[in-house]
Amino acid sequence: MVYLAVLVLAATLLLAIYAYRRPAQSQPPSIIPTSPNLHKEDDIVPVSVNYFFTRKCNADCKFCFHTAKTSYTLSLRKAQSGLSLLAAAGMKKINFAGGEPFLYEEYLGKLCRYCKEDLSLESVSIVSNGTKVTEKWLKVYGSAVDILAISCDSTNPETNKNIGRKDRDSGKAFDNVENLFQIKEWCQQYGIRFKLNTVVCSLNWQESMAEMVEKLDPFRWKVFQVLVVVGENENDARKRDATKFVITDAQFEDFCSRHKHLKCMIPEPNKAMKSSYLLIDEYMRFLDKGDGDEKVSDSILKVGVQKAIKQVRWDQEEFHNRGGVYDWNSAAEKTNSCAGVSKDKKLEW
Template sequence: MPLMEAKKGLKMLKEAGMEKVNFSGGEPFITQNGRYLGELVRYCKEELHLPSVSIVSNGSLIREKWFRDYGEYLDILAISCDSFDEETNREIGRGQGNRNHVQKLLKIYEWCREYHVAFKINTVVNTKNVDEDMSENIMSLNPIRWKVFQCLLLEGENVGKDALRHAEKFYISDDQFQEFLDRHKHVPMLVSESNTKMQNSYLILDEYMRFLDCREGAKKPSPSLLDVGVANALDQSGFDEAMFRKRGGEYKWSKADMLLDW
């Protein structure tokens, strides 16, 4: 939506008690070469004074100039990395044409250190990487968190006749996911999220400022908070606050605190 409308919605959320916002996608850097995202990041930190502003990205569109312009306003940058083997990344769909996903990950890691942004890695465990041992690479990069997700299927999103993409072939069982976790249990920054923990423990807003209710295995939108207010939209979000706390959703999320340990 237009930048001013997006800022209005973010201000409403702040006034309702929001402390942390995370921009994801899709790929959030795709609009205006990251400038739209950068202006929202700046607004959230400089004007709303949020304790934590973070981004999840596949890394393909990130350039050093973005860090020079907006890095000071960002607490956490999480890069999606499902494998440290480039062929596996291509099979999953993380390939970047002729560019190497892992090499770009390493470059972004260096930029995060240079511009004082806390670095995080997100991994979705699926049929292509479930047998991989990522311990050595993760320990070498030493992210502030390594978020490990089980592949989640949502009707209309990545499964079903109206899906944007089809992820059935990537789905793994609970036992397979646990085997991956057991293989990496010695990695201290690992934070795991099974489908049970994940599905209803996030407050998700779409591009129209609608909360997405995932309780029935699909993303059912609420009315836009711009139209009905935060409280009324929140009532239709399906958010499970108890599960949010159980999965460790609350942690040291300001870089002033995190970078002391990184």
């Protein structure tokens, strides 16, 4: 018995020594507390960030301003490292976009969960064309998502097809309307705020979407004026040529006036869009899609957030003017926005 006790004691000691000397397993990067005293006076705080982690898409939208110039996607760990750096610099809201983010459903889900649970961000949102959203995904990851925005530019299938909201392989136009109502129902079921995005262009500026939007009753309806970005979609030499879809400011205002009774509508003309968004590409580089050529910073993974963000122009005044900060998490009071309960025109992604 004494011999057996000695063996047990020896084995216990060996296990303890092994556990002490073994390298720690790779864990997602931890967040540095973002208390004010960690920031320098001249630091820029990236409160809200759009992360375009992929340029790959299953649609063929003709005016897309973030085209499939590469198929690159960071490893999950590197993406988490970049998000951790942004959170340490003061990021409170992240929006995942593309491309089509749901083409990488597990990757997207893990990033959402990491941002919500590990980084404790106030808001996690996604912009999607809706064709790859499933209830199965929402069951697994929906608790980590505050806002789900779906793009729809027309209630007319032929218009959607001409715009390019169709399957890249089959050429079949997306059945936007039916899909929208299904996703809205899922969002209600899983406690996610539903948002609608529409790009107004030469093919749809005379259309009325009021009846559909009223029935859909989104948390916000963001209405964008089609935007030309040099280096992405400004001529036939690019993968997309948005110049064929450009409208005048008056035409954009005409569309908005036709829908002004919908209190959920948030118009965003070109002048409000340029340089007022913080955009991060698939390499974790800040993008400046303002006037002139598109500008790209060094990756925050190489030079850090502050050096990178100061290499591009971010119009913080315009960001605040368009209401870039608002009640943006899923716990915020949910109201029937399109019924006109609020006249607040705050904007979001």
